[in-house]
Amino acid sequence: MNVDGQKYRTIWLAEDGWAVEIIDQTRFPHSFETTRLENLQDAAHAIRSMQVRGAPLIGATAAYGICLALRADASDVSLMEACSTLLETRPTAVNLRWALDLMRKALLPLHPEERAAAAYTLANQICDEDIATNMAIGLHGAEIIANIARTKKAGERVNILTHCNAGWLATVDMGTATAPIYMSHDGGVPLHVWVDETRPRNQGAFLTAWELGKHGVPHTVIVDNAGGHLMQQGEVDLVIVGTDRTTATGDVCNKIGTYLKALAAKDCGVPFYVALPSPTIDFTLSDGLQQIPIEERSGDEVRAMTGRTAAGSVETIEIVASGSDVANPAFDVTPARLITGLITERGVLEANGKAIATAFPDRISA
Numbered sequence: 001m002n003v004d005g006q007k008y009r010t011i012w013l014a015e016d017g018w019a020v021e022i023i024d025q026t027r028f029p030h031s032f033e034t035t036r037l038e039n040l041q042d043a044a045h046a047i048r049s050m051q052v053r054g055a056p057l058i059g060a061t062a063a064y065g066i067c068l069a070l071r072a073d074a075s076d077v078s079l080m081e082a083c084s085t086l087l088e089t090r091p092t093a094v095n096l097r098w099a100l101d102l103m104r105k106a107l108l109p110l111h112p113e114e115r116a117a118a119a120y121t122l123a124n125q126i127c128d129e130d131i132a133t134n135m136a137i138g139l140h141g142a143e144i145i146a147n148i149a150r151t152k153k154a155g156e157r158v159n160i161l162t163h164c165n166a167g168w169l170a171t172v173d174m175g176t177a178t179a180p181i182y183m184s185h186d187g188g189v190p191l192h193v194w195v196d197e198t199r200p201r202n203q204g205a206f207l208t209a210w211e212l213g214k215h216g217v218p219h220t221v222i223v224d225n226a227g228g229h230l231m232q233q234g235e236v237d238l239v240i241v242g243t244d245r246t247t248a249t250g251d252v253c254n255k256i257g258t259y260l261k262a263l264a265a266k267d268c269g270v271p272f273y274v275a276l277p278s279p280t281i282d283f284t285l286s287d288g289l290q291q292i293p294i295e296e297r298s299g300d301e302v303r304a305m306t307g308r309t310a311a312g313s314v315e316t317i318e319i320v321a322s323g324s325d326v327a328n329p330a331f332d333v334t335p336a337r338l339i340t341g342l343i344t345e346r347g348v349l350e351a352n353g354k355a356i357a358t359a360f361p362d363r364i365s366a
């Protein structure tokens, strides 16, 4: 997407053709900075520290992490160790395992001398495919928005609520939940987005608001607890969120707080959609609540907030009474029964095993 007139992806090869550059997402929204990854440890650190985050981008970064590892040492041991180092960086987004499995299966049979070049080709392909997938999700999701827009009176806009950041910053480009929004907005559909701030790391307030703003999409940041009230007041036409892992039966794991939005949406009769690329479906799982590992992140993310002071410096302050315990589960699971539809690259599916299996027979057998 464009940032002040310059086209960016979230991850790309440096001019030297081997190092990897990323947008450092820990600096948002106070500054826009890019950083260079030169080895496996840089790539693992970028994922762990959330310089890059969002399920598809985590997968893409891991793929380039393999490239960097093989550039230094293309042996079988190096490949296997790189896969296990990267796999341990974050537990919930299944795109990480998907990308590593893809890389390992393709590269292990090759002669070590061929591996690094083949790894770069494959990682580039993963990135290009991510964008094509998101464009397809955008087209399918835009139809849903267009149908709602047709029910509106002149001058009324479609109000969409989203949680966390499933925007272009969470993918290689376009985003998943935001792809239908960008396409509809660019196509002239009047719309407005309610952006959940998404405590504790504020991906909504810091990232989604930033990228919607840069693209000129009307939006309003709300505290995480406001969504239910807005739905009761008829101020939300539909919810679109992303996901880090979706079971073969349609249970959706996404940023903590997603489940509460789905409950409120059900109670208020508001359609609740999940936008996802097929690498986010974990075909080995059938019960999201029992089987999806939920990342527990540092309590410091709950205890503190970072922001810009009136004097212009970026500072971190404590916001919890000292001595209190904190807990920080980073994701929750929304059962399939609360989901109106899954917006995938192969169309909008019902959230159930039959619909998913019918749309992705090739992925099940793989």
Ligand SMILES: CSC[C@@H](O)[C@@H](O)C(=O)COP(=O)(O)O
Binding pocket: 053, 054, 055, 056, 093, 163, 164, 165, 166, 167, 170, 171, 175, 176, 177, 203, 241, 242, 243, 244, 254, 255, 330
């Ligand atoms: C297209 S991204 C989908 C999800 O990865 C996104 O909604 C999300 O929850 C991201 O969590 P994060 O902890 O910021 O990596």
